[in-house]
Amino acid sequence: AQSVTQLGSHVSVSEGALVLLRCNYSSSVPPYLFWYVQYPNQGLQLLLKYTSAATLVKGINGFEAEFKKSETSFHLTKPSAHMSDAAEYFCAVSSGGTSYGKLTFGQGTILTVHP
Amino acid sequence: NAGVTQTPKFQVLKTGQSMTLQCAQDMNHEYMSWYRQDPGMGLRLIHYSVGAGITDQGEVPNGYNVSRSTTEDFPLRLLSAAPSQTSVYFCASTLGAGEAFFGQGTRLTVV
Numbered sequence: 001a002q003s004v005t006q007l008g009s010h011v012s013v014s015e016g017a018l019v020l021l022r023c024n025y026s027s028s029v030p031p032y033l034f035w036y037v038q039y040p041n042q043g044l045q046l047l048l049k050y051t052s053a054a055t056l057v058k059g060i061n062g063f064e065a066e067f068k069k070s071e072t073s074f075h076l077t078k079p080s081a082h083m084s085d086a087a088e089y090f091c092a093v094s095s096g097g098t099s100y101g102k103l104t105f106g107q108g109t110i111l112t113v114h115p
Numbered sequence: 116n117a118g119v120t121q122t123p124k125f126q127v128l129k130t131g132q133s134m135t136l137q138c139a140q141d142m143n144h145e146y147m148s149w150y151r152q153d154p155g156m157g158l159r160l161i162h163y164s165v166g167a168g169i170t171d172q173g174e175v176p177n178g179y180n181v182s183r184s185t186t187e188d189f190p191l192r193l194l195s196a197a198p199s200q201t202s203v204y205f206c207a208s209t210l211g212a213g214e215a216f217f218g219q220g221t222r223l224t225v226v
Contacts, residue, residue, distance in 0.1 A: 004157075006157075009155065032212055034214065034215075036217075041220075042219060042220075043119075043205060043217035043218055043219045043220055044158075044205070044207075044215075044217040045217075046214040046215070049213075049214060051212050090157060090158065092158075094212075096212055100145075100146050100165075100209050100211055100212055101145075101146025101147060101148045101163045101164070101165060101207075101208075101209045101215070102148065102160055102163055102173065103148070103150075103158070103160065103207075103215060104160070104174075105150075105157035105158040105159070106157050107155055107156055107157040108155075108157050
């Protein structure tokens, strides 16, 4: 079985500040890890993914995440927050193989960006 | 490309009614899934499919049926709607280990 825990259901930062959204996972097999973003009343959009290549993954809109196997973590960061980053962010894990279509999601973190 | 198309976008049902949520993808993806999104719970997998004619249950399958007769379509059927099924439903398609592409969602209210 696999699971995802996102620490903090709400994170608030000032514009220009560092964004750090935390994600820890558990998986019995090497995982595929993803971060998705959801803007109000929209579907989910992929920010970045880890699929066993480089442990530091760069995504869209200046976001990046580092896979740390020893800590079972995949935290999402952005050096400087922008107002347009305000959204809900989801970390997700898949175990691959015939489970490619099966994502297990964390509960989500709502990011608020203050001027 | 349209990507993943879900219909309808909004629906209100009375308890006990049945309905089908439609999902179609035009990317020739093998894997398709249905999720429900509830506040504070993230997205939870209802059913998924690894190809035409092959489906399996996810985490919360009770009260829902699926079938996959073609690669493109993956409808979700609510057999007898209950207030607990009030939620936002998302369909997704995936090619291998790549990203999942999500539809815009169906907001369902059961009264």
